[in-house]
Amino acid sequence: MAQEVIFRARGLSKIYDMGEVKVQALRQVDLELFAHEMVVFLGASGSGKSTLVNILGGLDTATAGEVLYRDRDLTRADDRELTEYRRHHVGFVFQFYNLIPSLTARENVAIVTEIACQPMTPAEALELVGLGGRMDHFPAQLSGGEQQRVAIARAIAKRPAVLLCDEPTGALDSQTGVIVLEALETINHDLGTTTAIITHNVVQAEIAGRIIHLKDGEIARIETNTRRTPARELQW
C-alpha cells in the first residue's frame, strides 16, 4: 500500500562553525518518514542523529539541502513559520525531560495545551502515560521515569502529527526505561502519531518498524523490522 510521506529530506547537510574548526554533523542525507510509523534512529554519539531530528523538528536549520514536512518547506521557513510549525505539528521529548521546575506536572502540560488548537486536557494526557495520580506534584517530587512521562504527556497533549524523542530513556535505568517506551508505544498505537526515537541502544531499536542507522553524519543503512518486539519484553 502507498504510505503517506510526512518528511522528505534531500541532500541535507549541517556544518557547525566552531570558530577555528568546522564540524560536519550531517552529510548529504536523503530520507523519508511515513505517517503513523514508529522509527528509531540508531547510531553512536556524534553520528548526527540529534542534529537530524532537531532539523526535522524545526529546532535547528540545515546548512544545505531541503526538508519538506508534508508540502511545507522547512529549510526555507523563517523563525515565525518554524514557531507555528512546532506549535501545531510536532511534539518533543528530550533526554533530560526539560520540565519547568516551578510548575506542577499538570501545569507543565497546560503550558502546551494553552497554546494548542485542539488539545486533550492535561489530565487526559497524564492518564495516557499512567500519571493520573501525580498531577499536582512538582518535578522535584517525581522520579526520573515519572518526569519523563510528564514530558511525553506534555509532548502529545496537543495531538501532534509527529513525536520526536531524543534519547528518551538515556537518563533512566532499564526498568524505568521500559515503562517510558511502553508509553511511547501506546501513543503511537492509540493516537497514530508518527514517532521517531533517537537511541544508541540496539535493543531498544527492536520496538520500531524501521531502524535507520547513522554513522558519521550519513545514513549507513535502513532496516525494516517486520517482527516488532513489544517494549515490555525488552531487556538491556
Add this chain to the structure above:
Amino acid sequence: MATLGALDRKLLRDLREMRGQAVAIIFILVAGVAAYVSMASVMDTLQHTLDRYYEEYAFGDGFATVRRAPEEVAERLGTTPGIVQVQTRVVAMVNLEIAGYDDQVAGLMVSVPGDRQPELNRLFLRTGSLPAAGRENEVLLNEVFAEAHGLCAGDTLAAVINGRRRTLQVTGVALSPEHLMQVQPGVLFPDPERFGVLWINRSALAAALDMRGAFNDVSFRLAPKADVRTVIDQVDLLLAPYGGQGAYARADQGSHRMITEEFNQLRGMAAVLPSIFLAIAAFLLNIVIARVVSLQREQIGVLKAFGYRDRAIGWHYVKLVLSITCVGTVIGMALGVWAGRALGTVYLEFFRFPYLEYALNPPVVVTAVLLTSGAALIGVMRAVRQAILLPPAEAMRPAPPSLYRQTLVERLGLRRFLAQPSRMILRNIERRPFRALFAVTGVACACAILVMGLFFVDSIDHVVHFQYGIAQREDLMVSFFEPAPTAALYELANLPGVQYAEPFRSVPVRLRRGHRSYQTGIEGIPANAYLRRVIDTELEPVPIPAEGIVLTERLATMLDARLGDEVVVEVLEGRRRTTRVPVSGLTQQYLGLAVYMEIEALGRLVNDGQALSGVYLLVDERYEDTLMQALRRRPRIAGILSQERAIRAYFDHAANFLLVYTLVLSLFAGIIAFGVVYNNVRVSLSERERELASLRVLGFTRGEIAYILLGESVLLTLLSIPLGIVIGSLGSDAYMKALETDMYTIPVVLTRGTYATAASVVLVATLISALIVRSRLNRLDLIAVLKTRE
C-alpha cells in the same frame, strides 16, 4: 482566560524564588522614586504656594526708596505707563530694646494705613490685630522676630526712632510676602534675634520722622505686559529730585532674591540625587534580569520548542520585571508623598508661608513611572533578546563552558605569588569584564554619593574660617545714619576696649556693562586695610589698588568684565553721578558679591568729600559690654552688628537640614552599595553553584570556597573605592556649581575623614551582603547540586 495560565503561574513562582533580589531592587527603586517624588512634589508645592501667596497678598512688582517725597508724587507715579497700582509708605531703621536681651537689635519699621491693610504687600495676621487707628504706640511684629524673643500680643518693647525712645505695645504677629526672608540691609543672612520687621501706623511713624504728607518708600504693581526696565528707568527719573536711591524690580528684592536662590538650590538637589538612584536601580535590574534569563535559557528553549512565539516569551519576562518595578514604584510613590508632605511642613516653618498646599502634579507621577518602568524595560529587552536569538536546540543545551585564560597578572609572571583560589578570582573577573565593570561602577556611585554628601560640613567650616580668619577680621561693624566726617573714626577709636578702628564707606550703585547690570553697593576701604582685606585667587591678602574697582570673581563673570575692562558705575545717592571706572582687581569671596574700592577714590567718585558710612572695630573682649553700651548711647549710630554671629546663626539653622540630608544620603548610598554587591554575589553563586560544590566534594573547606566567591566582591569593592572618590570629587564640583547662588559659593573641601567614612560605609555594606551569602553557601547541598544534569 478566567484562571491563571501556566506561564503566569511560572511567573509567580519565579518571583517567589527570586524574592531576595526582588526586595533588593525594590529597596533601590523605592529610594529613587521616593527621593524624586518627594523633591519634585515639594518644589511644585513650594512654587505653587509662593505664587499664590504673592498674588493673594499683592506683593509689589517694583520698589523704590527716596529721602523724602511729597505724597503728590505718588499720583504722578500712578500715571506712569506700565504702573497700575502704587503704595507709598514711610519706613525707618530703628534700634530696639527688648527686656532681658543684651545684644544690639535693629528693626525695620514699616508704616501701615491706620486700621486697615495696605493695598500692596498685605499682611497675614497670625495672631492679634493691626495697630488700631490713631494709636501711636502699637506695633505688629514679624513672626520670626516675635518668636525669637517670645513676644506676643500685649507685650512691650522699646524703640529709638529718630533719636527718641518710645515704648511700644505689641498688637499681634504677622507674615508678609515682602519679608519671607527677614534680612537686615547690609547683612547677608537672616538673624531673627538681632533684626526684626515691625509695622506701625503711618501717622505715628510720619510724625516721628517729619514725613507728614510725604513718603520715603514706595512699591508698585506693573501692568501685565509692562517692560520692567523701562518702568524702572522712568521711576528713577521721577524720584531723582526727591533723593531716589534707585528703583528695583521684584527680582532684585532682597527677600524674593533669597527665596529664589533657595528654590534654585532645592531644584538642583531634586534633579541630581534621584537621577543617580534611578540610573543605579536600572543597572541592577539589568543585571538581575540578565541572570534570571541566563538561568532560564533552557526553559526558554523548551518554550520555543513548543511553539511559543518570541513576543510571548519576551512579554513573560517583561511582566516579571514590571511586577517588581510596579511594587517598587508604588511603595516609592507612597513614601515620596509622605516624605514630600513632611518636607513641606519643614519648609513651611523655614520659609514662613502662611499656609502650604501640598501638590502632587500628574507630570511628577508620570515621570516617575516612565523613568522606572522605562529603565527596567530597557534592561529586560536586552537580556531577553539574547535568549530569544538562540535557536531552541542550542538554548536547550547547557551554555558552553566559558573560555578562561590566564589573567594579565599571571601573564606578567606574578603567577607564583597567587594561590589557585586567587587565580580563580582573577580569571573570573577577567572573563566577565563588563559585569565586573558594572559592579565597580555601581559601588563607586554609592561611594561617590557619600563623598558628595559628606564634604559639605567641612566646606562650611572652611568658608567661615576663610571669611572671618582671612578676609573680614573685625569684631563689630558700626554704621552711621548719615555719612560722617573723618573725626568720627578717631572718636570711636578712642573708646575704651577698642583695639583698632578702620573706616569704611558704602555707596549704593548700579553697575552696568553692556546689557548686563547689577544693583549692589561699593565698599570703600583704606589702602592699608587691616580688618577688611581683599583676597586674591591664591587666598592671599593683597593691597587695594589706588584707583578703579575690585570685583568678586563671580560678579565679574556675571557682568562679563575682565581685569582692565571699564564698568559703568551709577551712584544711587547724593548727586547720582554716572562714571566709567576700570576693573583694577579681582577678589575671591565665598559669601556675597561685594565690590571694593579704595576709600578716598570712592569719595572722589561720589564727589562729596571724605565721609564715612561706618567703622570696623577690633574689640578687647573684656570691655565688650561697656563698649556696646557706650556705642548705643550715640544717636548717630544706626547699627552695631557682628556679621559673624548672623552667619553662624544661619548656618546653625542650615546645619539641621544638612544633618538630616547627610544621614538620608548615607542610608541611600548604603542601600545602593548593598544592593549592587548582594546582587552581584547572588548572581555568581547561582552561576557557580556547581563549580563550588565540586570543589567542596574535592575537599575544599567552606572557608576556601567562600573566599573564591566573596573574595571577588571584596576585591571589586576595593577597586571601586578610589574610583568612587574620583567620581565623588568631580560630582561635588558639579553639584556646588549647580548650587552656587548670588549669596554664596561653597568651595569643595575634601578631607581624609570624608574619604574614610565613604569607604567604610561601602565596605560595611559589602561585608553584610557577603555574610548573608556566606550563610547560604554553608547550606550548599552538594549531592543535589551534582546529581542534576551537567
